Amino acid sequence: MFDSKKCSTCQRALPRNAFAGNKSRPDRLQTCRRECSAEHYRRRQEVKGLSARVKVPVPRGFKRCPQCRDVRSHDQWERNKPSSDGWASYCRACRTERNREASFRRRCGLGQAELQDLAEQQGRVCVICLAAPPEQVDHDHETGKVRGVLCFSCNAALGQFKDRPDEIRRAAAYVEGNVWKPTLVAPGVYQLPS
Template sequence: MNDPGSKKCSTCQRALPAGAFASNRSRPDGLQTNCRECAAEYYRRRQEARGKTVRVKVPVPRGHKRCPQCEKVKPHSDWERNRSSSDGWASYCRECRAERNRTGYFKRKYGLAPAELDAMIAEQQGVCCICLTAPAEHVDHRHETGRVRGVLCFSCNAALGQFKDRPDAIRRAAAYVEGIAWKPTLVAPGVYQLPS
């Protein structure tokens, strides 16, 4: 005979303490008929039959959390706070979250997968297309069409933005830097010649 603080699991037929069963308000005793272990095993088998995998539960020490992406158990100091989650911490550790945000940003903004971006940078030998010295770190695109042109360094990308992608202004700037004066020249009284 079962003692009052225990219940028999309908699957494994073991008499277990009430804490081994999940709650179910519709049952007379307020507990599920299967113990948590049997319910988890049933869920795992159903998911695998549907072609899905179920993550194995890993014991985590107090003050730590397991990241589902890198699968490492890390202290709470490696996590961002998130009031809306059940445990008050973000779903992914700081490193994985930063990588997921970076990947998502490039996919949303430019339609680039990480492999495509890495291929572009490798094609440029890892340097900026314009200055050929600084590392290529910033995706450059046409603002009218959104089409990606290449990967530039911060300075070159900012310079194109300051010139508002106007080729005529960029050509004048190049000529200016090369020492060609772009000021109107007085040819005759009241007549100025503009540079060609």
């Protein structure tokens, strides 16, 4: 094989490592060098009204995160063998944030902004105890529909009552002082108060 190749765009003879790989070509290299391909791609994006990412030079052992735009050392990235460079697309901090957001959206059907709007509509307090800040999304377990944002304690309490209104009413009557003791009618037979 030759040590150089001619770029089909700029017509310059360059070393083989200036060209990206292409397994379908006989010489297994692209027809134009990397820089010419990048410029062609940038022009195509502009025609579509889009912008191409600007390639930022990064020192060896570092990578730039597209979300926070920080250049971080490889110890702040997760490994990802299938990717071209062997590292994840986003730094650990951004990846954690993205995964949390995606998981929350899958489970609740809400984004963080929508959750903040819902909490704002509630006056930034739990709608049951009216004291604690809302931090837990409450939803109907049958339909999956979000009902509101509650404090941890109130949300846990509803979960313990399994969202059964009759149990919650009995608990409220008990707390309000209405005695809820069964009456012994016969040996082993108790009558519940109505």
